[in-house]
Amino acid sequence: MKRTIMLIPVSKNIGLTTISLGLIDFFEKLKLDIVFFKPFYESRVSPINLDDTSFILNKYFSTPFINSSNINQKFFILEKLKKKYLLKKSISLYLNYKKYYDILLIEGIKSNNSEYNSIHHLNLDLAYHINSDIIFILSNDKSYNIDFFLNKIKNLKIKSNILGIIINNIFLNYQEIYIKNIKKNKIYKNEFENTNHIPIIGNILWNKDLVFFPIIKMFQSFQVHKIVKINFNVNLVKLFILYNDLVFDYKIDYSRSIIIIPYDIFLKKFIHIINKKLDYLNFYAVLLTNVININQFQCSCLRKIKKLKISIFYTLLNINVIRYIITGFNLSILEYNYSQIKQSNNYIANFFNKKYILSKKLNTQNANYISSTSFIHHLKIHARKINKCILLPEGSEIRIIQAASIVHKLRIARCILLGNIYEIHQIALSNNIILSKNINIIDPIYIYSHYITRFMQLRYKKGITQDLAKSSIYHSNIVLGSLMLHSGEVDGVVCGVKYTSFDVLRSAFQIIGTNKKENISLVSSVFFMLLKDYVLVYGDCAININPNAQQLSEIAIQAADLSKHFGIEPRIAMLSYSTGLSSQGVTVEKVRKATLLIRKKRPDLIVDGPIQYDASINKSIAYIKSPVSPLLGSATVLIFPDLNSGNITYKAVQQSSKINSIGPILQGLTRPINDLSRGASINDIVYTIAVTAIQSNQKNIL
CATH class of the missing domain: 3.40.50.10950 (Rossmann fold)
Structure with missing residues (x-):
């Protein structure tokens, strides 16, 4: 099985590196050869200048990855030129590696803004050019509606095959999930699973045993100051408990956690609870919120605090702001060691739907x-x-x-x-x-x-x-x-x-x-039209002025064989000013007869005619004008009825679209x-x- 899968993040802070590593672990357990590729990324300070996932693979694992650091270092003033350069170099790297592995897993770039259209243009362009399957990565953020996401996909008219969606639940309310995990040990159900549009191929439950917060970075985000610091030698914190005037639950294990609590509640209620249950609670520290006047606060309770023999910190921020910072904080897996990363990979790999991920469904959009x-x-x-x-x-x-x-x-x-x-x-x-x-x-x-x-x-x-x-x-x-x-x-x-x-x-x-060995009786020509998204073959636009039906059929067969020679699947449209039986005329009948001759000479070729240009390459129009056509709007070889129409069309397309065309390429010569x-x-x-x-x-x- 050879396939390319591209992960496209929908928003920031969704644990993309963690998901990529989990998928790699998933494929390796299935004994599939996999290579990882991060084509574009923001530069990070590193001795080897790699993206996060490649950095971890290089440091801890033997999984091969494609080093794209050389294409990410080049500076461009114009964003348009940068995009063109990145795509060109990334496709070149991809094509050099794809034939050697069962799975080529590509990690898309994350967005720096909230506009969906601007997030994905670079990712989607690459996915299309390499004919990759797409997996969208979402976080279970209640502010992000699945219907909104699906509508955006529809509006973008994505041409690549969407394999499914992976939802990472890491940013739900931490206290809520902590309690839910105690009650049940199964995948968390949510409204995303009700959609019939795109399959859910992974719904990853937040796991308290896999999350460690780098305390220095968190405290910087909270704008924290110390009141009392007693034996606080902590780098990573397991859990933040948001205690917002709720009933305190003694059944929950608060070890290796920090209690976040408004200072007025702390003074009125919580300080007495801590005095009674201090040995059992065993948390790292308390962070007091809404502390406006620290001098007044210190005078009133300094003695009580020192008796607790725990570290106390404070911030001017209120508890809702703290909650927002926690739920949006990017938990970097780079802070972890090998055993923690391995544990995370094993955990996440169990949430993926093998049936959908290994589906051999072809990309019918642009195959x-x-x-x-x-x-x-x-x-x-x-x-x-x-x-x-x-x-x-x-x-x-x-x-x-x-x-x-x-x-x-x-x-x-x-x-x-x-x-x-x-x-x-x-x-x-x-x-x-x-x-x-x-x-x-x-x-x-x-x-x-x-x-x-x-x-x-x-x-x-x-x-x-x-x-x-x-x-x-x-x-x-x-x-x-x-x-x-x-x-x-x-x-x-x-x-x-x-x-x-x-x-x-x-x-x-x-x-x-002419090539007598292949019984070729005439020389014809084609142009390779290098359009924005794909290549079309036009013929004959340079030599035969008004070919008859026999000659037209030979031109089409020559063009189809040449297309195969250059890796283009020939799907022949015999063009006319009418489609099917919608009109009559000398030219239409010539095209119809030529089409029948092609089917008789080469039954292996897919051909339809007479057919209009729009119905031959546009799926929507094809379903209206010619719903039974074998082309269904996906023609790759377009044969014009005469030199007049062919030459005018190729030059009009070339000049109006500002594209390159290769040709005329002569066919039929020795x-x-x-x-x-x-x-x-x-x-x-x-x-x-x-x-x-x-x-x-x-x-x-x-």
Whole structure:
């Protein structure tokens, strides 16, 4: 079983570290290999600069964790850039580890404010991009309504699979829980368990035996002053007893506790009780509240206090404020030792619902998609592994030079620039581009004559002469580059920022040709559209002007196979201006016939058409327009009926959404040549080089 689970805290002070450690203990008892990951966290003062959970795992346990300290130390002025950086680096770390473990447990970041929307954007974005299950962590705070929480989830339109909720009851009224624990030893029931929306997979009962308060920090919070301090050598306190004019219960064990009581009640009643039962009560100290005039108080009862032989402290705060501070105090597990942490882990692990946590229910929200960030990560990693040689015929173009420099730095491919060596170096120098010595620059004038004979052999049926062959190669780097590819000297060719698509395609057809082994009769193209949340494949948006039904079916099949090659599950939408039988027309009938041909040729593919764009990618609209469609709004490969609609749409989406698109990626050629849009960005070129390198390799990216 391989799965990723992300814990997302709903508010502060909910014992997140304690829950994470308890879950780790739970999985390890099931003999599952688990790795812990805290992708983002607030820096803490530590010799090894780790988050709290990783710090404890490193100090006391052998459970592996992913050290993300290097991505949390980088400073950003703009929060938007910081978020983008954190997501990118976190996804990269995650993908490097996920295949080695049964469970990858991720601990989300806690919020610094009470606004739910702002709390979870970073956590939810990561969960979506890595297709993680989500567990929300709540505290049983009576001021936090479960219906409010569920409405917030609904409004956020969470795309990840919500596995369930864990409720930590640690911050209930301490005296109330103390008494309840004596009466029963079972999970505390509350209104959260009545919800049918999300399963409760853990409802953790506060346990008095596991809680120790660091007394110095607590007293600082209470603004405490001493009156009498007798043998008070205490670091951790077990329990605070809020005695607010209640009937004193002698049946409760008050050892290792501090009594918090208004000083007027202390004087009138409690001081006499202590005198009678002092040996039995055995508490650490008394904290008096509402002490406004300490001098008057000391004069009136100093003698009585000294007779008690216990430590007495006071604060100006009233008992309700003290109660609020206690219930909101962050009990740091870092104060504990190994035996206490181990005891806590064992206790908490018993509260988790094994059935729900180990449920193999798939994330139906986005299981069909791959996020843009993950897609780019896979491109870089896979291209780096196969280390292919890519030729760039437009070597003197500034964007090509910049892209080649980046590709070399990222080790995506070995680039060759075609062009005048001196000119290329001058362009790089004047634009502050660092060109590594390992980037090969070849001047065409010194090598073009080597390929004249080969070109004549390839084009002999067309009656090409030596002079015409020589002139074609001499005046066109794309022809020369295609011949180098045909001879096997390079693995792929990328160009198009200067040459037109017609130039690129003509060279590809004349020299490389279609893949006869796979019975491919035409060359088509696709674009990888790197949208905000996922990657879509558009085809054909660059080559075939008005394909017939047969050609349209072949374009769709080529696009589906290429999608698989790059880790995208192909779910094909054959696009039209109508859905199903809602309209008639020549174009609609062409799309309908092409869809039937695909089903006949490749029954293994999921395809529907004719279908409108909105119904193909929007689940809500799909249920209205096409409720019986096998796509149900989750198409990943979108095939346009003609070049006009495809080219307009891809450019409209790219420019309006300000996204990167990779392509056009040519399909059906014997060896990979890829065309660039003349408006291609540096990133577009870099990614196209990576795609071309992977196309030249037979193994799938995933």
